[in-house]
Amino acid sequence: MKFLYTHITSLLFVILMASCMSKPTTPPSSPNDITGKTWKLTELNGRPITLKNPKSNPHFSLHMKDMRYEGNGSCNGIGGTFEIKPEIMRIKFNQGMSTMIACEDLETEQLFLKALLTADNYTVNGNTLSLNKAKMAPLAKFVWQK
Template sequence: MKKIYFYLAFLFLALLIISCKSKTPSAQNSNDITSKTWKLMEINGQPLQLKNSKNNPYFSLDKAEMRYSGHGGCNGVSGTFEIKPEMMRIKFNQGMSTMMACDDLETEQLFTKALLAADNYTLNGNTLFLNKARMAPLAKFVLQE
């Protein structure tokens, strides 16, 4: 009878270890915002109002190169970033941009300013919020498919 309890306890422990290991990667991936393109929807709590709807700002993160790239609405933007997905922390470093003028230049400046000010993010399904400390979100993005 003791052998049966021993085997049952061993089986239970083995199943517990296996189930914990299988859940760990998905928990880490749930905060992963890299290798995706994020389209700007709101800036400083205001819905995006573009003069030219083709100029919708977006960005993506290349984790292999630790670089971000995107489009501010008028100009391409790129630079390096640092991320800690387990803590949902992010830092965009000053990068480079082309210097073309357009109708939505003000939106582009706000977009770039939000990227550089962000120090953390929140992910809710296909919606990404870039935040500064515990203040209201700087920018709201949706996953571009």
Template structure:
């Protein structure tokens, strides 16, 4: 008797190992004083850590993911403490990560969500 096979999501739905650049926060396009410092994150499944940049400071920590049901949890991690012009965006970005409990993917757009509320943040796949 053969083992039942588990269907995994298509590779395009796999959000790990990719760089996701922030485009919207709480339904509003981000406005950066320094566009070169666009917040982003990536998920590393080797050690189950996320890392990225909030625009001013590096961010990182551990995460848990259940891709088959599109659930995610970012755990509070480390952050550097440098002040800059885009701290409001950075704070909102960090709060969106820590508040998210699920996500959706539509093409190259990733949306982080909490429960069934409006999206917390939208990201575009960095190529």
């Protein structure tokens, strides 16, 4: 009986040690997690965007490590800081910086930047992100592609 008890105790000890040495797993991100992804603009003020240069689609990414956003308005690089409360889907983009290159799609770029700076909340539906102001219609819609 003592022999069986010793083996069971040894086995439990080995299992415990193995579980302690395994790598920790990171919890899966929430479907509403909008950070660490590149969001491409598809719609502004309820209208699909039309670009003179379709290769320069406006986009942005949020980086939690330094609480910064970065992207491109269509021809100018943009960046700044942001604040986010994902549990209540609130967001605030702070005035940042932008390069100053003239381009064909400058009007779209200006509306895109205005939407970012005006937004105070967001919604996520599948791979679509909407930036909103209060409970009004979305200011801008984006799509994330894997």
